[in-house]
Amino acid sequence: xLIMPGADSAQAEQRAESLRAGIHHLDVHHxxxxxxxxxxxxxxxDFPAHGDDWGAVLEQADQALYRxxxxxxxxxxxxxxxxxxxxxxx
Numbered sequence: 692x693l694i695m696p697g698a699d700s701a702q703a704e705q706r707a708e709s710l711r712a713g714i715h716h717l718d719v720h721h722x723x724x725x726x727x728x729x730x731x732x733x734x735x736x737d738f739p740a741h742g743d744d745w746g747a748v749l750e751q752a753d754q755a756l757y758r759x760x761x762x763x764x765x766x767x768x769x770x771x772x773x774x775x776x777x778x779x780x781x
Contacts, residue, residue: 692749692752693706693707693710698737699737699740700735700736700737700740700741700769700770703735703737703769704735704767704769707733707735707767708733708767710731710733711731711732711733711765711766711767714729714730714731715728715729715730715731715765717729730764730765731765732756732759732760732764732765732766732767732768733755733756733759733766733767733768734751734752734753734754734755734756734757734758734759734767734768734770735752735755735767735768735769735770736748736749736751736752736755736769736770741770741771751770751771752770754770755768755769755770756768
């Protein structure tokens, strides 16, 4: 979990994408053998756009992470916008 006070979804998405790309380009070895490319998936949500309390925002970020994994991994997914008349997709 990365908490970024004052950042909006776009800023958090950019940071997550930067981290994802950096992880993907790591050259990791174990016992003298290259492990190959490492992937990372991220789910992004922000308060208050994705929930009216921190528990709801965390749940939205978790659901976005699972959507990243279901879509093939190694990607960043931003949670859907929560409105009064339509709950976020999950």
